Amino acid sequence: MSKSKSMWRRLILIVAVIVVVIAVVGWWHLFRKVPVTFASDEDHFKYGSIGIEETNGVPYWLWLVMPRIFPEKLPGAGGYASLGVVWEEGQEMPVGFTKTTIGIPRVGVNCAACHTTAVRKSPTDKPQLILGGPSHQFDIQAYQRFLIACAKDPDFTADRILKELQYVYKFSFFERVLYRYVIIPFTKRGLLAQEKQFAWMNLRPDWGPGRTDMNPFKLMVLKLDDDRSVGNTDMMAIWNERKHEGFLRHSDGLDPVLIEASISAALATGATAKSINIPAVQRVNQWLMDLPSPKYPFPVDTKLAAAGEVIFDRDCASCHAFGSARVGKLIPLSEIGTDPNRTKHWTTHAAEEFNRQFDKYSWGFDRFQGNTGGYVALALDGVWARAPYLHNGSVPTLQDLLTPAENRPKTFFRGNDVYDPLSVGFVTNAPSRGGRDFSRFDTALPGNGNAGHVYGTTLPPKDKTALIEYLKTF
Amino acid sequence: MSQSRKKTTRNLLLFVTGFALLVVYFQWPFISNGVVDYDDIGDHFKYGSIGSEPANGIPYWIWKALPELFADKLPGKGYASLGFIQEAGHDRPVGFSMRRVLIDRVSLNCGVCHTGSVRESSGAAPRIVVGMPANTMDLEGYTRFLMECAKDERFTVDRMMEAIEKVGGHLGFIDRLVYRYAAIPQTKAGLLATAARLTFIDRQPDWGPGRVDTFNPYKALQFNFPMEKLPDEEIVGTVDLPSIWQQRQREGMQLHWDGDNSSVEERNKSAALGAGVTPATIDLPRIKRIEDWLLDTTPPEYPFPIDQTLEKQGEPVYREHCANCHGESGRKLAGKYVGQVVPVEEVGTDRHRLDSYTYELLENQNTLYAGYPWRFSKFRKTNGYANMPLDGLWLRAPYLHNGSVPTLRDLLNAPEDRPKSFYRGNDVLDRNNMGFVSSMPELDGRRFFRFDTSLPGNSAAGHRYGITLKPAEKNALIEFLKTF
Numbered sequence: 001m002s003k004s005k006s007m008w009r010r011l012i013l014i015v016a017v018i019v020v021v022i023a024v025v026g027w028w029h030l031f032r033k034v035p036v037t038f039a040s041d042e043d044h045f046k047y048g049s050i051g052i053e054e055t056n057g058v059p060y061w062l063w064l065v066m067p068r069i070f071p072e073k074l075p076g077a078g079g080y081a082s083l084g085v086v087w088e089e090g091q092e093m094p095v096g097f098t099k100t101t102i103g104i105p106r107v108g109v110n111c112a113a114c115h116t117t118a119v120r121k122s123p124t125d126k127p128q129l130i131l132g133g134p135s136h137q138f139d140i141q142a143y144q145r146f147l148i149a150c151a152k153d154p155d156f157t158a159d160r161i162l163k164e165l166q167y168v169y170k171f172s173f174f175e176r177v178l179y180r181y182v183i184i185p186f187t188k189r190g191l192l193a194q195e196k197q198f199a200w201m202n203l204r205p206d207w208g209p210g211r212t213d214m215n216p217f218k219l220m221v222l223k224l225d226d227d228r229s230v231g232n233t234d235m236m237a238i239w240n241e242r243k244h245e246g247f248l249r250h251s252d253g254l255d256p257v258l259i260e261a262s263i264s265a266a267l268a269t270g271a272t273a274k275s276i277n278i279p280a281v282q283r284v285n286q287w288l289m290d291l292p293s294p295k296y297p298f299p300v301d302t303k304l305a306a307a308g309e310v311i312f313d314r315d316c317a318s319c320h321a322f323g324s325a326r327v328g329k330l331i332p333l334s335e336i337g338t339d340p341n342r343t344k345h346w347t348t349h350a351a352e353e354f355n356r357q358f359d360k361y362s363w364g365f366d367r368f369q370g371n372t373g374g375y376v377a378l379a380l381d382g383v384w385a386r387a388p389y390l391h392n393g394s395v396p397t398l399q400d401l402l403t404p405a406e407n408r409p410k411t412f413f414r415g416n417d418v419y420d421p422l423s424v425g426f427v428t429n430a431p432s433r434g435g436r437d438f439s440r441f442d443t444a445l446p447g448n449g450n451a452g453h454v455y456g457t458t459l460p461p462k463d464k465t466a467l468i469e470y471l472k473t474f
Numbered sequence: 475m476s477q478s479r480k481k482t483t484r485n486l487l488l489f490v491t492g493f494a495l496l497v498v499y500f501q502w503p504f505i506s507n508g509v510v511d512y513d514d515i516g517d518h519f520k521y522g523s524i525g526s527e528p529a530n531g532i533p534y535w536i537w538k539a540l541p542e543l544f545a546d547k548l549p550g551k552g553y554a555s556l557g558f559i560q561e562a563g564h565d566r567p568v569g570f571s572m573r574r575v576l577i578d579r580v581s582l583n584c585g586v587c588h589t590g591s592v593r594e595s596s597g598a599a600p601r602i603v604v605g606m607p608a609n610t611m612d613l614e615g616y617t618r619f620l621m622e623c624a625k626d627e628r629f630t631v632d633r634m635m636e637a638i639e640k641v642g643g644h645l646g647f648i649d650r651l652v653y654r655y656a657a658i659p660q661t662k663a664g665l666l667a668t669a670a671r672l673t674f675i676d677r678q679p680d681w682g683p684g685r686v687d688t689f690n691p692y693k694a695l696q697f698n699f700p701m702e703k704l705p706d707e708e709i710v711g712t713v714d715l716p717s718i719w720q721q722r723q724r725e726g727m728q729l730h731w732d733g734d735n736s737s738v739e740e741r742n743k744s745a746a747l748g749a750g751v752t753p754a755t756i757d758l759p760r761i762k763r764i765e766d767w768l769l770d771t772t773p774p775e776y777p778f779p780i781d782q783t784l785e786k787q788g789e790p791v792y793r794e795h796c797a798n799c800h801g802e803s804g805r806k807l808a809g810k811y812v813g814q815v816v817p818v819e820e821v822g823t824d825r826h827r828l829d830s831y832t833y834e835l836l837e838n839q840n841t842l843y844a845g846y847p848w849r850f851s852k853f854r855k856t857n858g859y860a861n862m863p864l865d866g867l868w869l870r871a872p873y874l875h876n877g878s879v880p881t882l883r884d885l886l887n888a889p890e891d892r893p894k895s896f897y898r899g900n901d902v903l904d905r906n907n908m909g910f911v912s913s914m915p916e917l918d919g920r921r922f923f924r925f926d927t928s929l930p931g932n933s934a935a936g937h938r939y940g941i942t943l944k945p946a947e948k949n950a951l952i953e954f955l956k957t958f
Contacts, residue, residue, distance in 0.1 A: 064841055068698045077699035078834035087837035090851035092844060094837070126833045126855040167529050167752035169845040434834060435703040 029178055030103035041287035044280070045131060047091075049098040050110045051277035056270030057106030058147060059183050060099055065164045066150045073149045075142065077435030083146065084137035084209050084415055084436075086118050086127060095129060096138070104183060109269060111262070111284050114140060114212065114235045117385050118417040119426075121297065123433055127417050130294045132239035133385045136210035136393075136426060137417045139439060144198060151191030158184045204230050205446060208439035209415035211235065211393055214250075214346055216268040222353045230447035231345035234393030239291040240381050247328030251391035252343040253376040254351060257367050259285055264354065264365065278363050293382030296472040298421040308470025311463050315456055319377040330374040337452030338375060339392050346370050380474045387425035388414065394443050394450035397425030398471060402464045405451040413438040424468050508574035509760070515767050518760070519604050520585040521564065523571035525757030526750030531579025532620070533657040534572065535645065539637035544623045549615070549921065556619065557610035557683045557899055559591050559602055568602070569611070577652055582749045584764055586611065587686065587715045590869060591901040594778075596917055600901055605771055606869040607684055607715035609910065610899050612923070614681040617672065624665035631658045674701035678710050679932060682923035683899035685877055687711045688730070688748060689831050696747060697838045710931035711830025714877030717866050720807060722769040724863070727813025731875035732828050733860030734836075736813075737852040739765065743843065744850070753843040772805065773866025776956040778905060788954025791947050795940050799861040804958030807863035817858040822889075822936030824876050828858065867958045871909035872898065878927050878934040881909030882955060886948045889935045897922035908952050 038044040067079035076082035085094045093099050096113025100106060117133030120126065150156055158180040165171065171179065200219055203226075207213060214231030218224045233251055241258055248254075249261040262281050267273070312321075319326045333340055351370035358364040375391050389395045396412045397420060412428035415438040420427045431438055443450040456467065512518040532540075541552045554560040558567035569586025572578055590606035593599070623629055631654055638645065638653070645653060671694040678687065690711050693699040701709070713731050721738050728734070729741045742765055746756055799816070801809040818825045833855045843849045859875055873879045880896045881904055896912040899922040904911045915922055927934040943951065 064844060071698050071700050077693065077701065077703045078832075079697055079699070079838050081834040081837045085837075087840050089836065089854050090840065092840055092849060092851075124829055125857075126836075167754050170754045432703075433705075434708065434832060435699070435705060436834075437703075 025174075028103070029174075030182070032101070032103050034101035036098075036100050041283060042131065045110075045284050045287060046088075046095045046112045046116070047093055047098055048110060048280055048283075049100045049108060049277060050266050050269075050271060050280045050284070051275045052110075052266070052270040053098060053100050053106040053108035054102055054275040055272050057100070057102065057108045059179075059187055060105035060107050061165055061169065061179070062161060062184065062187055063107040065161065065168060066147070069155065069160060069164055070146075070150045070153060073146050073153075075139075075437045075439075076432065080143070082436040083139050083143050084118070084135070084417075085143070086116065086129060086137070088129065089126075095131075096135070104178075109140075111238075111265070111281075113138065113269075115238050117294075119297065119385065120418045123418050125418075128297065130382075130385055132288060132291045133237050133294065133382065134210055134235035136235070136387065137415050139207070139209040139415065140212060141201060141207040142209075142439075144194070145201075148191050148195045148198070151188045152195065156184075156188055200226055203228065205232065205442075205448060206439065207232055208441055210388070211414075214268075214342070217264060217354070218345075218350050221264070221267045222350060222357060224350060224353065227347075229345040230341045232447040233342050233391055234388065237293070237382055237386050238288050239293045240379075241285070241288040242290055243322055243381070244328065244379065247379075248330060248372075248376045250346075251375050252346055252372045253330050253374070254346050254369055254372060255365075255367050258288075259363075260365050260367055263363055264368075273358060273361055293474070294385050296384050297419070298472075300472045301469050304466050304469040305473055306470075308463075308466035308468065311459070311467045312470050315459070316380075316467075320380050322379050322381075326377050327379055329377060330372055331377050332374040336375055337454065338390055339394065339447060339449035339451065341447040341449075342391055343372060343374060346372070380471065383474045384424055384472050388412075388428070388441075389425070390450065390453060392447060392449070394441070394448050396428040397423035398468050399423035399464070400425070401453065402456045402459065402467070404457045405454060408443075408450045410444065410450075411440055411442050414441050415439050424472065509757070510572045515763065516604055519583075519764055519767070520561075520568045520589055521566065521571060522583060522760060522764075523573040523581070523757060524583045524746055524749060524751055524761050524764070525573075525755050526571065526581035526583065526746070527573040527579040528575045528755040529752045530750030531573065531575060531581040532661055533653065534578035534580050535638045535641070535643040535653065536634060536658060536661050537580040538641045538643060539634060540620070540623050542641050543628060543633060543637040544619070544626060547619055547622050547626075550919070553616070555920075556612045556615045557608075558586075558616070559589060559600075559608075559610070561602065569608070577649065577657060584718075584745070584749065586749065587613065588718045590684075592869060593902045596902050601777075603774060603869060605719045605768070605773065606717050606866060609684040609715075609869075609871075610901050612681070612683045612899070613686050614675065615683075617675075620665055621669035621672065624662050624669060629662050634658050668695070671695060671698065671701070674704070674709060677706070678712060679926070679929035680923070681712050682925055684715055684872075685712050685898075686715060686748075687830070688713065689835060692748065692839075693835055696842065697835075706930070707826075708830045708832055710826045712931050713827050713875050714872065716862075717773065717870050718768055719771050719773045720769075720805075720863070720865055721765070723807040724813065727863075728815050728856065728860040729813075730831075731859055732831055733813070733815040733856045733858075734831055734854055735852050736854075740848070740850055740852045743848060744839075744853075747842070753846065773869060776868050778956075780956050781953050784950050784953040785957060788947075788950035788952070791943065791951045792954050795943070796951075799939075801863045804863075804865040804867070807865060809861075809863075811861050812863055813860060815856045815858045815860050819858075821859055822938065823859060823874055824878065824931060824933035824935065826931035827875055828856070831855065864955065864958045867955050868903075868908060871904075872896075872912070872925075873909075874934065874937060876931060876933070878925070878932050880904075880912035881907035882952050883907040883948070884909070884934075885937065886940045886943065886951070888941045889938065892927070892934045894928065894934075895924055895926045898925050899923050908955065 038048050067074060074082045087094045095116045096109055098108045098110050114135050115132055116135050117130040118127040118137045161184055200215060211232055211234055219226055248256050255261050262285050266276055266281055318324050333343055348370035351368035354365050354368040387397055389401045395401045395408055400408045413431055416427045416430055416433055418427040442448060509523045512522050541548055549555045553567050560567045568589045569582055570580050571583040572580050587608045589604050590609040591600040591602055694701050725738050726736055728736050735741045746761060798810040801807040801812045818828050836853045836855055839850050839853045871881060873885050879885045879892050884892045897915055900911045900914060902911045926932060
């Protein structure tokens, strides 16, 4: 009797020990957070986490081999590079991609994914990276779709993935078990769930490289009903923020405060109110204050530029020069005449929801506004690196922008980082380069209209040439 | 009491045995691993394993039987007919290593591309030189042979077992089972999978002996790039195999023909991938042994008389026209521009190799060896070709990065006067012109490879340095270069 009692006690003890061990090991491999910090602000911008990995991180080892297992789901050769993802020489992660350990190493994106411009002087040149510029070459929608397409593939199995990984990294026995029975199945499930969350994308024109949509704010952060509106918009430059203080943010001016725009963007990129790393976002914001815009990388004809300055001061400065009356402010749609979809998309209702839904957080929003009825006149610092132009990226070059709307290109290709110094913009007539297929931009699709902003289109040709030369110096 | 203790002991024993069995079960592939090791460093270089067998090894008896079963797919008898060096007393040619991964497997090592053969005359015995470019061996021919075998309908379990028996593989019961049900079908499937990734080599001119495309197979095999998408401009990257002596002095120089990496160690790990290792299976200690040895290993001296007077006259010519880019001598490699890249527009040589190494490939290379401290981080995209030191120059013909100029004398001629086509693969020295004999299509029944400089990647243009020297100066310069 007493013997059986002590046996029971022993059994309970053993079970308890096993449970604790499993709990500790499980916590270690699934939830343990190892913060990664970067000494320099620049590296923090490029590689630092803003807090999206916990909810939307892809396990690093899976992320690494997915392009090798499913290359046919990418727009060409080069793995993630075929999506316009860019690595610096020597770096393990691409710019804008984070690797942090939450139990296991996970990959997320940060601000730099959408705000780093790649520029090549020629097709055989290597790209220069301009931090803070729009990622005109990166197709973030195609990236998201690639991850989902992999998960949907019948080959997305533990067997197949571990077979690929066996020659990449030597896993311990425990890691193999963990990946086989937990990480891989859960990743698959997570990505399949995202397919449903992102289903709205399939009802709208593709973003293409260098563009994004405001719908993630409305449908995924605020969980509003889908009104079928199109919010496609060109990624923006975020340098020189000190000079932009007081400017309305986003192309339709939906908020005048930088930090609100930054935090909301992080939420729309996949961070949750719980996971977002506010100090990390603040650090980026602080660094952006004095981040300079890039110098034009080709020679400039200074005499011609001087002639162009006169034209700029006469015809453009009132809206586009720092310190001018209208810069950073709204120009009504009736006046500017550009594609109306984006400004109609962001409603007062959405703005109010933003201001309300995050009230309980210290960083909650107060200044969102909707139905602004127009687009913001932007300052033109580093304008040469901000092609294609207009809020929806519908006009490939400055030359095209100074052409009457009906003569602007109806279709062109986005994603090429080879620069065209004659027209001032990126090369847009090549359907592919280096084995990567570019994305065809069709101005006839909803949200893609290239009409409006007719200023300067009637200038004499030599004035246009001079004006463009001057704009290179911005 | 004693009863319960007995029970406990029995349980414990049961548990321990079970656990031991489990460990053995899971660790078996490692426990059973065995490498053929060599005491002599030269033998280790030529025949030792660097860890390419687990992922890319061919089961020994299949490898032995292939030339028997598919004799019609080889230019002559056995692997030696592809130009591999067969030393007496060795079962495998130079460059073929062996390691047991459940069963013995054969794969490649550093020696395959960096061991060459030289002969004084057609009748003489070949001298095997480690560290020199493998001037006779046709790596593409070997690759194609394996792929063609796998595609052939004769590659069946029954016929392979028969051929294995024929070449002396009297397998025991277990081995028969392993070969029949695992090794043979898996090898066939593996080779077919590789073949599917390598179809792009049909878009390239034949490499011929002594040449390799480094980075296009890399794109296909390491990263599974859809090669059919790649444009013609980057699909030909074929280059001459380099010599690998005196690595200590090369540390910090821009290595590889286009100077894309300046770390000897990282370049070595990259080359090892080309031989078939993987980041998870690379045998670092055995590679380290080779690396250490290569640091200060020097090339053999030129074995024939050198005209002292002429050589003395050649030295100032060299100092004036060559030394800045090519180094002080064959033992002192430093120089103002040695190991630095000259833009392709300036050097003017064929640009295919430069363009085959793309920034997109570099981006992916950054992830190789991820998870290890030696993850690749030193690759750079350049805009030209690196100035090479000239140690052991007499063993390094044909010249230029693509091996498009057969002799030094030809290299000192204007590009338009260099041979439009010539033959590669002959190991008989052309002492007068400094190179290998390149005019003979055939010798002793062995057919050489006709190299056509008009094909993509094969241009003999550029490097116009020294072409305007007087004939006497050229003679003297060539004599001086024999001392390297």
